[in-house]
Amino acid sequence: MEVTTSQGALLTLQLGDESTGIDILDITGLDPVKATIVSSSFANQDGAIYQSSRRDTRNIVMKLGLDPDPAVTDVLTLRRYVYSFFRPKSQVTLKFYVDDADDTVEDGYQISGVVESCESEMFTQTPEVDISIINFDPDFIDPNPVTVTGMTTADTDATYFPYAGTVETGITLTLNINQSLTEFSLYYVDGSQATWTMDVAYPFVAGDLVTISTVPGSKFAQLTRAGVTTSILYAVSPQSVWAQLAPGDNWFRLFASGTSNPGSIAYSKRFGEL
Numbered sequence: 001m002e003v004t005t006s007q008g009a010l011l012t013l014q015l016g017d018e019s020t021g022i023d024i025l026d027i028t029g030l031d032p033v034k035a036t037i038v039s040s041s042f043a044n045q046d047g048a049i050y051q052s053s054r055r056d057t058r059n060i061v062m063k064l065g066l067d068p069d070p071a072v073t074d075v076l077t078l079r080r081y082v083y084s085f086f087r088p089k090s091q092v093t094l095k096f097y098v099d100d101a102d103d104t105v106e107d108g109y110q111i112s113g114v115v116e117s118c119e120s121e122m123f124t125q126t127p128e129v130d131i132s133i134i135n136f137d138p139d140f141i142d143p144n145p146v147t148v149t150g151m152t153t154a155d156t157d158a159t160y161f162p163y164a165g166t167v168e169t170g171i172t173l174t175l176n177i178n179q180s181l182t183e184f185s186l187y188y189v190d191g192s193q194a195t196w197t198m199d200v201a202y203p204f205v206a207g208d209l210v211t212i213s214t215v216p217g218s219k220f221a222q223l224t225r226a227g228v229t230t231s232i233l234y235a236v237s238p239q240s241v242w243a244q245l246a247p248g249d250n251w252f253r254l255f256a257s258g259t260s261n262p263g264s265i266a267y268s269k270r271f272g273e274l
Helices: 075-085
Strands: 002-005 010-012 022-028 035-042 045-055 058-066 091-096 109-119 128-135 146-151 159-163 169-176 181-189 195-204 209-213 220-225 228-231 248-255 262-267
Touching: 022 075, 058 075, 058 109, 075 128, 146 159, 195 209, 195 220
Parallel strands: none
Antiparallel strands: 002 010, 002 091, 022 058, 035 045, 058 128, 091 109, 109 128, 146 262, 159 248, 169 209, 169 262, 181 195, 181 248, 209 220, 220 228
């Protein structure tokens, strides 16, 4: 596991490795987080009606043991060293590595949070530090985004997108316009073969760059023309669906009439647990 502070300081901890004097004793909060479910009840009806649900924030709690080499350092120095990485209200980024040759994430599962507490008993024969971190985005993210390039098409053929994450993820669509164009459409087909559409209508000209993000919390539609970037959110049809990749099988089709325009779809794999 790696811990990086907002100032860029790096702390590396490995399960079972006591060479640094800091030992990982326990970590909780790596399972799927609890969901909050909203329902409505009625006076003359048994049970309730499901309305919606969402996943809560994640709380990662770590217990670190302090076992210094007396010839090199002492408990007080080690404790203060740990404090320097986990000061309450400071922001930290955690990266977890899985010892599995078949794992698809090579550069660690990354998650950011804010330190809630960092506590240690001063007078004990087995000094330990208890750390609590609140992760407001509960997902672990593969820090290496995936980018798939392609072209607009005037036919009905869709491109297959297998997604290895365990929770939905938004995409960033980039389209390089090489001709005058009044509209284009993004068709998304999920694993159950349901089709969702996003329609964009605007007087595009050759040289335009269109960027659309469907990432929750960071949705936008932008046009870059002659080096100037402006919002064209109004060009997206109100009936459009801001598609997200679902775990498993997905398909996309970027439709535009006339000559094909080059584009790409980028996304980050998200995981609800380790």
